[in-house]
Amino acid sequence: MKYFRMPFVGLLSATLLVTGVMGVQTAAADEVSPVSLRALAERADLRIGTAVDMAALGEDTTYRRATGREFNSVTAENVMKWEVVEPTRGTYDWSGADELVRFARERGQVVRGHTLVWHSQLPGWLTAGVQDGSIGAGELRGILRKHITTEVKRYKGRIQQWDVVNEVFEEDGSLRNSIWLQKLGPSYIADAFRWAHAADPKAKLFLNDYNVEGVNAKSTAYYELAKRLRAEGVPVQGFGIQGHLAIQYGFPGDVAGNLARFERLGMQTAFTEVDVRMILPVDEEKLATQATYFRGLLDACLGARSCRSFTVWGFTDKYSWVPGVFAGQGAATLTGEDFGRKPAYGAVGERLAEGR
Ligand code: XIL
Secondary structure, three states: OOOOOOOOOOHHHHHHHHOOOOOOOOHHHHHOOOOOHHHHHHHOOOEEEEEEOHHHHHHOHHHHHHHHHHOOEEEEOOOOOHHHHOOEOOEOOOHHHHHHHHHHHHOOOEEEEEEEEOOOOOOHHHHHHHHOOOOOHHHHHHHHHHHHHHHHHHOOOOOOEEEEEEOOEOOOOOEOOOHHHHHHOOOHHHHHHHHHHHHOOOOEEEEEEOOOOOOOHHHHHHHHHHHHHHHOOOOOOEEEEOOEEEHHHOOOOOHHHHHHHHHHOOOEEEEEEEEEEEEOOOOHHHHHHHHHHHHHHHHHHHOOOOEEEEEEOOOEHHHOOHHHHOOOEEOOOOEOOOOOEOHHHHHHHHHHHHOO
16 A cells, blocks of 8 residues: 555645655655655654664665654664563673664664663563572562663663653552562662662653553553652653554543643653554555544644653554554554555654644
8 A cells, every 4th residue: 555645735745745755755756855754853842753673774774764864763672671681691782772872873863762670571581580489589679770770871871761660550550560569569660760860860761651641540650659759859750651552442531631740740751652553454544543643642742841752663564563462453653564654644744843
């Protein structure tokens, strides 16, 4: 399916329309100067980011060029996660993370660090050791401290925002029953922020989760946690909203109100992993709905002084994580598998052009 023959309105839209696919220009595009999301975002004082698939970056030239051209922020989709950086205890593999940080530096992009403490994608030696009892609570706390300190120090001064803890609440607002909570108790969260701050005092330190776009039990749990931690002097500066939406579930309510309450705490906010999936097959109506969802989240961000970073979780359906995880769903990103721009790409460009 080719996506670029979509009805846009307005001058800028016409530009977006004729510049065609992200990597390849259509014939008419030669006469028009290309407008990138990055250029539009810079005028709106916004970092527009994407998750980066390092395998694709290495082998797909269209992907690599678009990553540099369209974005001024990048997040490692996987290569900064614990299972990747310390596959064997005490043996580190920083190759992917180093490469991404270098790629970003060469292109004047900032990097969002993702992620230090999570219940998922942990190294096998760690989960096995906790399970069989060979790693006790005291040792586990030391292991976590060392992990955070080592990784944050390695990229000190090169990471704009770190997702320090990821997905620590359940939907009902209770703390997630992870190995961290089970073995270390709830204080692991404050500890993680203190350790990260000691390792890189300038990086902005974020909480991050999904299903927290609007005001609900889970986002309220974050709000209460952030308020308490900040009152206690714990260095937590940001609230990251992943933004994994699905059109069949509707658009979340009161996103602006949610951002505003974190802003009132003096915190930064960010959309960190936006994608909008749909039940396949794709049709024009679903794509149009998807475009309004992307635009809706971006609109909330641009409407909040605290929100200076908006990241999509991949920009092409070619490498999106969605079909592999949500059976029967997909087409969740801004461009198709052929990098052809979908209505969502046009909607994001138009909203960026409107500014704050
Ligand atoms: C996903 C990646 O996109 C996949 O490649 C990987 O197999 C699993 O993790 N929330 C997060 C991200 O915080 O790290 C997840 O990324 C998607 C959900």
